[in-house]
Amino acid sequence: MESVWLTAGLWMGLALVASLVSIRLGISVALVEIFVGVLGGNALGLERTPWIDFLAGTGAILLTFLAGAEIDPAAFRRHLRASLAIGFVSFLFPFLAAGGFAYFVFHWDLRAAEIAGLALSTTSVAVVYAVMVETGLNETDLGKLILAACFVTDLGTVVALGVLFANFNLWMLAFVAAAVLALWLMPKVAPWVMARWGQRVSDPGTKLFLLVLFLLGWLATTAKSEAVLPAYLVGLATAGVFLRERALLHRMRSVGFALLTPFYFIKAGLFVSLPAVWAGLGLIIVLLALKVVAKSVGVWPLARAFGMSVREGNYTTLLMSTGLTFGTISALFGLTNGVISPSQYTILVTVVIGSAVVPTLVAQTWFRPEVAQAPPAGAGEALTHPRVLGQPQPRSVPSKGAGPVPHPPKGIS
Secondary structure, three states, X not given: OHHXXXXXXXXXHHHHHHHHHHHHHOOOHHHHHHHHHHHHHHOOOOOOOHHHHHHHHHHHHHHHHHHHHOOOHXXXXXXXXXXXXXXXXXXXXXXXXXXXXXXXXXOOOHHHHHHHHHHHHOOOHHHHXXXXXXXXXXXXXXXXXXXXXXXXXXXXXXHHHHHHHOOOOHHHHHHHHHHHHHHHHHHHHHHHHHHHHOOOOOOHHHHHHHHHHHXXXXXXXXXXXXXXXXXXXXXXXXXXXXXXXHHHHHHHHHHHXXXXXXXXXXXXXXXXXXXXXXXOHHHHHHHHHHHHHHHHHHHHHHHHHOOOOHHHHHHHHHHHOOOOHHHHHHHHHHHHOOOOOHHHHHHHHHHHHXXXXXXXXXXXXXXXXXXXXXXXXXXXXXXXXXXXXOOOOOOOOOOOOOOOOOOOOXXXX
């Protein structure tokens, strides 16, 4: 038992160090936690245990759920065309580019090339949501559009993974039926629970959501799927509830970011073996560049077409180029089912983690927009900046770990 507490203390100590470093450097704590995980796995002998896997998995589920819950239904409808278009090309272009490159250039077999395309087609809900919360952009129209586009991108990955590789059996039917039932019931049951018991110290509302997420996760894994997949849909279905119950959202976010998500991001860093990275460095750089270029070719012109400034378009494109949760899920699915080899898995996971770090770091350092108030409902598809409308430019105090809001670099609008 002592070793359990010592291990927990070591992991939480690393999480504390990551928080302090992120505050000092002004970059996302999620990125620092990944770096800490790489250091811990390669230099400190940090290892996973079943209970760490559970905490990390719960962190991934909760992050994905909260990201869906942060999508304002009114903002999603207002920017429906933009989020659908940006999200769809954000999935399609890298899926075709990475899959085709792996098949025709690297000569992977077709199934392995499909896994490569899926792993690199994703956008990291976990990283993007963490960045949105830290910078305060989750409260803006731009941030809500980016989160909605992330949803569309990862929905494309999930659907493609299901069509190409799903094991259709009775458990899969039970999982789909339970997910549909939960999506229909939760928007009705959750408001009733919150109205009746929402202010109790025992917090039945949080327990209700965790119960549904855990049960759906069990059905998903039993059906040979992933526990994180239904969490996003449940969050999106109940987003209207969280618009009214902001205190519940803040409580769940506090639990996630303080305890659960550090285990998830540090564990993600453990997958990176520096010797294996060095051996496949050329291939990793090519695939990472291919993913970013494919995302940029698809996303940036659409971002500009839907009224974003150059700075906002660059920022959106870079965040849509990130990957982590669904990318590692796709790669791990391929490994466990014998579709890809361990060396191919190492390459793909390293590229996925690299895509979580590099585009986010560039976006946060040089292209992060100032936090501005969202335009009123009905403002149309274009993302108009307040100063364009002649209104004073609001400035907000960044949340912990976000660092100071930088001034736009010269030459960038």
